[in-house]
Amino acid sequence: xxxxxxxxxxxxxxxxxxxxxxxxxxxxxxxxxxxxxxxxxxxxxxxxxxxxxxxxxxxxxxxxxxxxxxxxxxxxxxxxxxxxxxxxxxxxxxxxxxxxxxxxxxxxxxx
Amino acid sequence: xxxxxxxxxxxxxxxxxxxxxxxxxxxxxxxxxxxxxxxxxxxxxxxxxxxxxxxxxxxxxxxxxxxxxxxxxxxxxxxxxxxxxxxxxxxxxxxxxxxxxxxxxxxxxxxxxxx
Numbered sequence: 001x002x003x004x005x006x007x008x009x010x011x012x013x014x015x016x017x018x019x020x021x022x023x024x025x026x027x028x029x030x031x032x033x034x035x036x037x038x039x040x041x042x043x044x045x046x047x048x049x050x051x052x053x054x055x056x057x058x059x060x061x062x063x064x065x066x067x068x069x070x071x072x073x074x075x076x077x078x079x080x081x082x083x084x085x086x087x088x089x090x091x092x093x094x095x096x097x098x099x100x101x102x103x104x105x106x107x108x109x110x111x
Numbered sequence: 112x113x114x115x116x117x118x119x120x121x122x123x124x125x126x127x128x129x130x131x132x133x134x135x136x137x138x139x140x141x142x143x144x145x146x147x148x149x150x151x152x153x154x155x156x157x158x159x160x161x162x163x164x165x166x167x168x169x170x171x172x173x174x175x176x177x178x179x180x181x182x183x184x185x186x187x188x189x190x191x192x193x194x195x196x197x198x199x200x201x202x203x204x205x206x207x208x209x210x211x212x213x214x215x216x217x218x219x220x221x222x223x224x225x226x
Contacts, residue, residue: 043215097207
């Protein structure tokens with residue numbers, strides 16, 4: 001499959017804990033993106049990391065990219081109940097400009 | 112703030128009806144996409160467009176069709192809806208930055224139920 005794979009499929013943590021989600025892909029990429037989706041809604045872009053970057057931060061989010069392992073991770077620090085959502089990684093499909101999404105990680109942050 | 116709109120938000124129709132899902136964006140984006148997503152599942156690209164009069168099929172075979180007559184408008188049509196078409200349909204758009212994908216802006220989606 002050309003699509004990314006997130007791991008784990010589901011994650012349940014307590015408020016204040018950190019949440020780490022992983023994404024693997026199979027093709028060469030120009031960039032990799034992370035999105036968030038609240039139940040029944042559209043996706044919201046969180047962060048984009050380019051292939052020549054290894055780490056990027058945005059607020060409580062930290063994304064890493066290892067192109068040699070074709071993998072990326074999203075870390076949410078000091079999680080809040082409002083972070084409860086599904087998180088997806090996305091990348092181009094095999095040199096095309098089509099953006100494909102992984103299956104997502106469903107994160108539940110318990111108050 | 113994303114300026115991309117989908118209507119209707121929810122649609123319940125009977126089998127055999129023709130429907131059009133509307134998607135409009137006011138950001139002047141070249142690229143627009145339609146994704147199909149079942150509850151709790153991944154997104155599947157069904158159609159995309161790089162600009163006016165440009166439309167391509169995505170990875171998931173779909174009986175729907177699209178058109179791109181104006182930059183801001185990318186409607187999706189089902190000539191004869193069936194229960195298997197029940198799903199959430201998400202529209203998205205982006206700039207075409209140097210031939211590479213930039214971030215997507217998504218609409219709120221249309222939840223279609225075909226009885």
